[in-house]
Amino acid sequence: xxxxxxxxxxxNISSVIxxxxxxxxGKINLQVTSDIKKIKSSDKIVLxxxxxxxxxxxxxxxxSGLVDTLKDFAIVNKKPLLGICVxxxxxxDIGYEEAETRGLGWISGKVSRINNQNGQxxxxxxxxxxxxxxxxxxxxxxxxxxxxxxxxxSYEFIPEDKSVISATTDYSSKIxxxxxxxxxxxxxxxxxxxxxIGLKVIDNFLKL
Amino acid sequence: xxKNRIIPCLDVKNGRVVKGINFVELKDAGDPVEQAKVYSDxxxxxxxxxxxxxxxxxxxxxxxxxxxxxxxxxxPLTVGGGVRTIQNITDLLLAGxxxxxxxxxxxxxxxxxxxxSKKFGSQCIVVAIDAKKVSENKWEVFTHGGRNKTGIDAAExxxxxxxxxxxxxxxxxxxKDGTKSGYDVDLLQTITNSTNIPVIASGGVGTxxxxxxxxxxxxxxxxxxxxxxxxxxxxxxxxxxYLNSKNVSVRL
Numbered sequence: 111x112x113x114x115x116x117x118x119x120x121x122n123i124s125s126v127i128x129x130x131x132x133x134x135x136g137k138i139n140l141q142v143t144s145d146i147k148k149i150k151s152s153d154k155i156v157l158x159x160x161x162x163x164x165x166x167x168x169x170x171x172x173x174s175g176l177v178d179t180l181k182d183f184a185i186v187n188k189k190p191l192l193g194i195c196v197x198x199x200x201x202x203d204i205g206y207e208e209a210e211t212r213g214l215g216w217i218s219g220k221v222s223r224i225n226n227q228n229g230q231x232x233x234x235x236x237x238x239x240x241x242x243x244x245x246x247x248x249x250x251x252x253x254x255x256x257x258x259x260x261x262x263x264s265y266e267f268i269p270e271d272k273s274v275i276s277a278t279t280d281y282s283s284k285i286x287x288x289x290x291x292x293x294x295x296x297x298x299x300x301x302x303x304x305x306x307i308g309l310k311v312i313d314n315f316l317k318l
Numbered sequence: 319x320x321k322n323r324i325i326p327c328l329d330v331k332n333g334r335v336v337k338g339i340n341f342v343e344l345k346d347a348g349d350p351v352e353q354a355k356v357y358s359d360x361x362x363x364x365x366x367x368x369x370x371x372x373x374x375x376x377x378x379x380x381x382x383x384x385x386x387x388x389x390x391x392x393x394p395l396t397v398g399g400g401v402r403t404i405q406n407i408t409d410l411l412l413a414g415x416x417x418x419x420x421x422x423x424x425x426x427x428x429x430x431x432x433x434x435s436k437k438f439g440s441q442c443i444v445v446a447i448d449a450k451k452v453s454e455n456k457w458e459v460f461t462h463g464g465r466n467k468t469g470i471d472a473a474e475x476x477x478x479x480x481x482x483x484x485x486x487x488x489x490x491x492x493x494k495d496g497t498k499s500g501y502d503v504d505l506l507q508t509i510t511n512s513t514n515i516p517v518i519a520s521g522g523v524g525t526x527x528x529x530x531x532x533x534x535x536x537x538x539x540x541x542x543x544x545x546x547x548x549x550x551x552x553x554x555x556x557x558x559x560y561l562n563s564k565n566v567s568v569r570l
Binding site: 125128132160165232234235240263264303304305306 | 319320321322323358363388389392393394411412413414415416438439440441442485486514515516539540569
């Protein structure tokens, strides 16, 4: 099986590479690239994302043909794709970080700043928080409700269709922390930094 | 709900841990990679390396340690000490660090914080502030391990680094550091009240009660400690169970 971590200069992806390498351990051919041909021939794709919504979208658009290739892969052909952090946020139609920016439009919705209730909640939302599983998700197989995952973000994805939400976390309000629709998966938390339980999420994705 | 984090810090000098853990099960008590693994396996919420190597020539050493640690520890890894340029940050992140902590370079030029957070995202930029009390309810920023006075008010500076994109503040009381008499709770309160980003408390931990004070009284989002864990007085698990017993939410 070929799994591609999309390297589109979206910031620091070393931890994503390290954790997938650990879980894949020789069983899976893992590649880190933005090469369109290699992405097309992959079985699964991981779309990481760090920094701002705008900078990630700009970087993605900066690589000729990449957005269309990803859309063909995940939306038209419905092959498994996992977006992590801003990688998930970019599924939205629109984001408001830095400047109003169009997202990929794969799941209708917006990405807005978390309401910190006049400073009552520190932002970024950094640290370990419990996930509340909202529906059965294949990437949460054997993962208990209320497991701790590691978060670091100031913006949240608000999808229009609530049925895509597979888990939420409580910080100021119920924040969407994972989505699943067909073979499209996204986590707001960082499975690659969430200790053994996070590696299990990665393992579940690789075993799909 | 968001859990309060416990972060063990390892001081690394020329590639070796200073004041290392004295666990019998360790093969090499001075090996930072092995120690980080012990911490991560025992429930540390993050790991922090502070490179106290004096010379600049040894940057490769810490980078190599980060590279090896990142392949074995799957919790966030922060690296500080001698982070002065965008290239320094790039090198550490590529090696597998998740965050870098900037100290002197941020005091010298706050635009560096802005540039770094713009390039890498606020999520990986921690500003380390070393503060010393100068009068009642007044703390000043010091650099070079507490030797150099800057004349900058700590609370003002904390606000400034927040405005410039810092994602977190690592706040060390130079008065308390190494004393084991507890955090400077007043300093913590002052900084946590004047900023809206998470503050990590550092400097002075001697007992588990001190961790409680840092979080509950000082308002810190995370507590950093070195010697109480290094010498095996307490394990991470002890700290978490203690805090939990006092209704402080932690990741168990």
